[in-house]
Amino acid sequence: MDKFIAMQIQRTLKTQLQNDLLNSGKVIVLYGPRQAGKTTLSKMIIEETGLKSLMINADQLKYIDILSSRDLKLLQSLVSGYQLLFIDEGQRIPEIGINLKILHDELPELKVLVTGSSSFLLSDRVSEALTGRKKIHTLLPVSMSELAMDFNAFELNDQLNERLIYGMYPEVITTKNKIEKEEYLREITTSYLYKDILELETIRYPMKIRDLLRLLAFQVGAQVSMNELCNSLKLNRETVERYLFLLEQSFIIFRMNAFSRNPRNEVSKSQKFYFYDNGIRNMLIDNLSGMESRNDVGALWEGFIIAERKKKLLYEQKHVNTYFWRTYAGAELDFVEEVNNNMTAFEIKFKKPRLKAPKAWTDHYGNDFHCITRENFLEFVV
Numbered sequence: 001m002d003k004f005i006a007m008q009i010q011r012t013l014k015t016q017l018q019n020d021l022l023n024s025g026k027v028i029v030l031y032g033p034r035q036a037g038k039t040t041l042s043k044m045i046i047e048e049t050g051l052k053s054l055m056i057n058a059d060q061l062k063y064i065d066i067l068s069s070r071d072l073k074l075l076q077s078l079v080s081g082y083q084l085l086f087i088d089e090g091q092r093i094p095e096i097g098i099n100l101k102i103l104h105d106e107l108p109e110l111k112v113l114v115t116g117s118s119s120f121l122l123s124d125r126v127s128e129a130l131t132g133r134k135k136i137h138t139l140l141p142v143s144m145s146e147l148a149m150d151f152n153a154f155e156l157n158d159q160l161n162e163r164l165i166y167g168m169y170p171e172v173i174t175t176k177n178k179i180e181k182e183e184y185l186r187e188i189t190t191s192y193l194y195k196d197i198l199e200l201e202t203i204r205y206p207m208k209i210r211d212l213l214r215l216l217a218f219q220v221g222a223q224v225s226m227n228e229l230c231n232s233l234k235l236n237r238e239t240v241e242r243y244l245f246l247l248e249q250s251f252i253i254f255r256m257n258a259f260s261r262n263p264r265n266e267v268s269k270s271q272k273f274y275f276y277d278n279g280i281r282n283m284l285i286d287n288l289s290g291m292e293s294r295n296d297v298g299a300l301w302e303g304f305i306i307a308e309r310k311k312k313l314l315y316e317q318k319h320v321n322t323y324f325w326r327t328y329a330g331a332e333l334d335f336v337e338e339v340n341n342n343m344t345a346f347e348i349k350f351k352k353p354r355l356k357a358p359k360a361w362t363d364h365y366g367n368d369f370h371c372i373t374r375e376n377f378l379e380f381v382v
Contacts, residue, residue, distance in 0.1 A: 009170055010149040011041050012315040013137055018045045020135045021084075027100050027112045027130055029090075032139035033251035033276065034192040037170045038115040039088050041139060051083040051111065058092040068094040072106055075099065079110055090114040090126075091196075097129030104133045117196055117250070140251065141168040141277045143311035148382045156378060161291045164300050167279020185283040193280065197246045208233050210284075212243055216253060216273045217284040220299040221334070223258075223270040223326070244273075251276055254310065259323030259336050262364065267326045274303050276310075301350040302334055305372055308381035309335070331358035335372075344368045346380075 013030075021028045032038050046053050056063045066074045067087070079085050085103070090096050096114070103110060114126075126134065144163075147156060166172050166181050169188070175181050194209050203209065211233055216224065229240050247253050253273050260268035275281040278300060282288050291297060306322075313320050320339050326332040335346040343365045347354040350373065356362075357369035372380050 008044075009037070009142055009173065010146055011037065011139065012143065012146055013139055014041060014045060017041070017137055018048065020137075021045065021111055021113055022049060024135055025108065027104055027114065027134045029126060029130075029134050029136045030113065030115045030139055031136065031251075032115075032117065033141070034117045034195065035169055035171065035188055036139050036141050036251075038117070038139050040170070042086060042088070042113055042115055046084060046086055046113070049084065049111075052081065053084040053086055054079060054082040055086045056088065058087060058089040064093055067096065067099050070095065070098060070102065072102055075103055076107070079103070079107065082110070084111040084113070087112075087114045089116060091116040097126040100126065101129045101133060104130070138251075138314060140311050140314070142170055142173055143168065143315065143381070144308050144378070145312055145315070145382045147173075148378070153378055156382075157374075160374070164278055164291060164304055165282060165288055167277040167282070169277060169279060172279055181279075182283075182288055185279050185288075189280060189283045193250075193252060196250055203243075204239075205235065208235060209243055209247070212240065213247065213252070214284050217275065217281045219272075220274060220281060220296075221272065221302040222299075223267070224273055252280065254307075256306070256322055256324055256335075259325045259338070265327050265329070265360070267328065270326070272324055274306050276307050278304050278307075297350050301374075302348045305348050305377060305381065306335060312381055325361065327358075327360050329360070331360045333357065333361060342368075344370070347371045349373050 017028065017030065020026070030038050030042060043055070046055070056067070058064065063078070066078050069075065087093070087096075093099075100112060100114065103112060144156065147159075151159070166178075166185065169184075171184055172181050175184060194206070197203060197209060198206050212229065215229060215232055226237060226240065230237050233240060244253075244255070248255065253275055256272045256274065258267045258270045260266035281303065287294070287296075291300075294300065310322070320337050323336045323338070324332070324334060325336050325345070333345045334348045337344045337346070345357050345361055345365070345368065347357070347369075349371055353371040353373050355371070357367070362369070370380075
């Protein structure tokens with residue numbers, strides 16, 4: 001694993017992000033969860049541009065007043081002599097959107113790159129003010145397709161068990177010692193995971209956020225009952241839905257809805273929740289045991305594959321509708337992709353493959369079916 005320690009992980013977004021920064025004439029906004037590598041990637045790109053750059057961390061109070069002032073003269077005084085402005089964690093600056101608009105309109109030659117870990121807040125402040133003036137990119141934890149730029153298929157398969165247990169955050173990948181990996185994951189789940197939500201939203205029951213995530217972590221790959229969540233948490237449905245929305249917007253979880261064109265026979269209103277990162281999920285349930293001693297291998301595998309596929313589609317800018325499918329009679333498929341009304345069905349099995357789709361599926365939606373196993377998963381996610 002020494003190769004990991006020496007490497008600088010290549011990120012798929014790098015080329016497109018750099019090209020947009022230099023040539024689009026727009027404010028570049030980079031979203032993503034905390035610790036996913038937004039700052040590292042941004043600084044790498046900035047260094048390669050060779051432009052004279054002003055780098056601002058939005059925690060620094062001396063910049064906040066100016067960047068929220070709506071005062072062109074103050075803004076000009078700040079960026080005078082610089083060709084590129086980089087603002088890290090821009091969501092912490094009040095009225096950041098309108099001030100970026102002023103900079104864009106009045107100083108069109110200035111390149112601007114802004115990162116933010118809370119899409120729900122940064123989006124509210126940026127989207128309206130920067131209509132037609134921004135390009136948005138999302139950086140998630142490291143993907144298998146990114147690791148494939150440095151490792152061959154044999155190496156990726158050899159690393160797979162560790163990825164399933166410890167996940168894909170950059171520092172987890174480049175940390176050799178397993179105890180240090182665990183300490184890092186514990187720090188993320190206690191210090192970073194909810195920080196944006198708790199700082200930027202009025203949360204009446206902050207401990208319920210973690211309780212909700214634990215409930216979801218135990219139900220990866222299973223249909224989630226909103227009523228059961230409400231009863232377990234002793235919260236009303238509106239509050240639980242709000243918490244789920246905030247967790248999705250913070251890039252911790254994502255949901256997948258049931259596919260149905262025949263509501264009489266097919267489940268149509270159910271949903272599943274997955275974690276963007278297996279390491280976070282495993283730390284939430286306090287289980288970083290090896291694959292050989294786990295009773296949740298199926299859930300781990302399904303969550304990992306679907307998250308990796310989601311990253312791949314995002315970075316390739318492919319607009320695909322994704323679902324799971326199930327009939328009331330019990331026939332089911334883990335994953336369905338819909339493109340231009342064409343359906344492709346997938347079953348996700350760690351070892352033993354499934355040879356064909358359920359008849360209830362093929363009778364209505366066709367025979368385009370694939371089973372994703374440990375033997376062929378790289379074709380699906382890389």
